[in-house]
Amino acid sequence: MCGIVGYVGNERDAKKVIIEGLRRLEYRGYDSAGVAVAQQSAIEYRKKAGKVADLEAAIEAAPLDKSALGIGHTRWATHGGPSDVNAHPHVVGDDKLAVVHNGIIENFSTLRAELEAKGYNFVSETDTEVAGTLLLEVYNTEAEGDLTRAMQLTAQRLEGAFTLLAIHADHPDRIVAARWNSPLVIGAGEGENFLSSDVSGFIEFTRDAVELDNGQIVTLTADGYEVTTFDGEAAEGKPFRVEWDVTAAEKGGFNSFMEKEIFDQPAAVRDTLYGRFNEEGALTLDELRIDEALLRSVNKIIIVACGTAAYAGQVARYAIEHWCRIPTEVELAHEFRYRDPIVDQQTLVVAVSQSGETMDTLMAVRHAREQGAKVIAICNTVGASIPREADAVLYTYAGPEIAVASTKAFISQIVAAYLLALYLAQVRGNKFADEIRGIIAELQEMPDKLQTLLDNADEIKQLGQDLANSKSVLFLGRHVGFPVALEGALKLKEVAYLHSEGFAAGELKHGPIALVEEGQPVFVIVPSKGSRHNLHAKVFSNIQEVRARGAVTIVIAEEGDEDVVEFANHVIRIPESAGLMQPILSTVPLQLFACSVAEARGLNVDQPRNLAKSVTVE
Numbered sequence: 378m379c380g381i382v383g384y385v386g387n388e389r390d391a392k393k394v395i396i397e398g399l400r401r402l403e404y405r406g407y408d409s410a411g412v413a414v415a416q417q418s419a420i421e422y423r424k425k426a427g428k429v430a431d432l433e434a435a436i437e438a439a440p441l442d443k444s445a446l447g448i449g450h451t452r453w454a455t456h457g458g459p460s461d462v463n464a465h466p467h468v469v470g471d472d473k474l475a476v477v478h479n480g481i482i483e484n485f486s487t488l489r490a491e492l493e494a495k496g497y498n499f500v501s502e503t504d505t506e507v508a509g510t511l512l513l514e515v516y517n518t519e520a521e522g523d524l525t526r527a528m529q530l531t532a533q534r535l536e537g538a539f540t541l542l543a544i545h546a547d548h549p550d551r552i553v554a555a556r557w558n559s560p561l562v563i564g565a566g567e568g569e570n571f572l573s574s575d576v577s578g579f580i581e582f583t584r585d586a587v588e589l590d591n592g593q594i595v596t597l598t599a600d601g602y603e604v605t606t607f608d609g610e611a612a613e614g615k616p617f618r619v620e621w622d623v624t625a626a627e628k629g630g631f632n633s634f635m636e637k638e639i640f641d642q643p644a645a646v647r648d649t650l651y652g653r654f655n656e657e658g659a660l661t662l663d664e665l666r667i668d669e670a671l672l673r674s675v676n677k678i679i680i681v682a683c684g685t686a687a688y689a690g691q692v693a694r695y696a697i698e699h700w701c702r703i704p705t706e707v708e709l710a711h712e713f714r715y716r717d718p719i720v721d722q723q724t725l726v727v728a729v730s731q732s733g734e735t736m737d738t739l740m741a742v743r744h745a746r747e748q749g750a751k752v753i754a755i756c757n758t759v760g761a762s763i764p765r766e767a768d769a770v771l772y773t774y775a776g777p778e779i780a781v782a783s784t785k786a787f788i789s790q791i792v793a794a795y796l797l798a799l800y801l802a803q804v805r806g807n808k809f810a811d812e813i814r815g816i817i818a819e820l821q822e823m824p825d826k827l828q829t830l831l832d833n834a835d836e837i838k839q840l841g842q843d844l845a846n847s848k849s850v851l852f853l854g855r856h857v858g859f860p861v862a863l864e865g866a867l868k869l870k871e872v873a874y875l876h877s878e879g880f881a882a883g884e885l886k887h888g889p890i891a892l893v894e895e896g897q898p899v900f901v902i903v904p905s906k907g908s909r910h911n912l913h914a915k916v917f918s919n920i921q922e923v924r925a926r927g928a929v930t931i932v933i934a935e936e937g938d939e940d941v942v943e944f945a946n947h948v949i950r951i952p953e954s955a956g957l958m959q960p961i962l963s964t965v966p967l968q969l970f971a972c973s974v975a976e977a978r979g980l981n982v983d984q985p986r987n988l989a990k991s992v993t994v995e
């Protein structure tokens with residue numbers, strides 16, 4: 378939930394590299410920030426409640442000397458509220474040892490009591506200060522001044538989730554870090570090396586990265602790094618090359634990352650489709666590494682995910698059941714394992730996650746595998762914990778998603794899940810090759826259709842400004858339009874702090890219609906006229922029902938659908954598409970609307986209050 382950066386090198390000034398990294402990681406948490414640098418005989422540090430910009434101001438007011446090594450942190454508070462004193466780094470032992478931490482140390486109160494009994498005092502309410510103090514105690518006793526050994530022994534005693542980075546004034550050439558259930562990657566440079574929660578923390582300086590595994594310790598110097606297990610056995614990280622460059626993690630002229638990422642969607646879909654089928658239109662998901670016989674034996678699919686990723690899963694369910702005829706459930710990951718789900722070797726669990734670090738989803742993956750199920754991850758972050766622990770992974774290639782509100786990840790999760798569904802249909806013989814080719818052709822049309830929609834974004838942005846002072850907004854959808862309605866409502870809550878609810882349009886008359894009064898804005902996602910079961914006509918009736926009760930109806934309908942015009946206060950046009958493709962398009966106006974309302978309300982679109990991009994605590 379927090380962002381961590383470490384730097385050691387011969388040329389640059391550590392604090393500048395760290396601040397730059399923290400700025401890129403700020404999406405992970407932004408209620409306080411801090412940096413510690415090592416000088417010859419002491420640690421110097423600054424930390425501040427607020428954003429990285431507040432930390433920079435603090436450093437400007439009280440400058441830090443140039444240094445070759447340092448660690449930094451941007452926080453999403455768990456233990457102890459956001460304050461200067463609870464901000465990281467926590468510096469202990471007469472300013473000799475500094476630590477930063479991401480995660481939650483579950484046994485921190487026992488450890489704290491133990492350390493207090495030994496005479497240590499604590500100034501903050503954090504679990505991190507406890508971890509730092511334990512490290513200090515171990516360093517001074519059992520480890521006899523060996524920082525790596527001290528970290529190994531300390532890590533063995535910590536329970537919960539932690540990425541812990543430490544520097545010590547007596548070793549101004551090294552950073553030692555431990556990883557357990559929380560992310561950490563090395564950035565490998567020339568005469569300099571980096572540590573970060575994800576590659577965006579050092580992407581400006583190197584694209585050569587090394588994944589660390591759970592239970593590993595790394596000792597990083599300017600010239601290299603050594604990896605061990607918590608037991609001190611030699612170990613190795615897994616090197617990889619980052620496929621995107623620093624420009625992908627910049628706003629590129631847009632007002633916000635959210636807006637930029639909405640406009641990235643044609644490319645995100647194109648990249649997610651790229652190389653996933655051959656010239657004959659047969660799916661070639663080589664990375665899936667799961668025996669086809671096993672896929673043929675699957676009799677149930679459970680999709681586990683949280684938030685927006687769960688809504689992508691809900692969309693995917695319609696396609697999987699329709700194309701593959703496999704019963705499919707979608708479950709919020711944090712509810713999954715607590716209801717004792719029926720999972721066995723014939724169950725395929727699909728874990729959907731942009732970050733690949735969402736703790737709830739990771740725990741669901743572990744539970745599913747313990748029960749004997751195979752797990753396929755759909756993930757956007759290469760080498761993250763969820764794909765690492767799954768049996769196979771289908772990456773979305775949406776590029777880095779920086780805004781807390783998920784946009785391009787959602788669309789590419791749907792596309793990836795559709796590819797998986799088609800692959801299952803191919804392997805199991807549910808669909809003929811020409812049928813699969815036809816659906817792939819529809820998917821291939823999506824980037825251009827998305828671009829057409831985005832070329833008309835101004836109209837929706839204007840609507841956002843006009844409705845920015847609404848008290849609440851309702852979203853209605855049916856079939857695949859239902860999860861789209863839920864996603865539209867989530868986006869608006871999340872970035873505009875505006876009360877909003879998504880409903881299945883058919884549910885309206887079972888209660889929610891009581892909310893509709895004069896002037897109530899209601900978005901309605903209209904299925905294509907050719908959709909099965911005459912869904913179009915049914916949603917058309919729903920529009921009339923709310924309009925008759927005074928609602929301001931904002932109707933998202935396909936080009937050429939003239940029926941809706943009479944009952945719509947506003948019509949937002951989307952290109953025509955096959956029913957199951959529609960969510961890829963109909964979500965976009967809702968994303969643009971939320972972004973525009975948030976801007977009109979003067980809010981920080983990319984960093985909404987109380988949230989963080991990746992929720993790495995349960």
Ligand code: M6R
Nearest residue numbers: 684685686730731732735782783
């Ligand atoms: O990284 P993940 O996809 O696992 O994250 C899941 C949710 O936390 C995430 O989708 C969240 O709901 C977004 N902020 C929504 O915009």
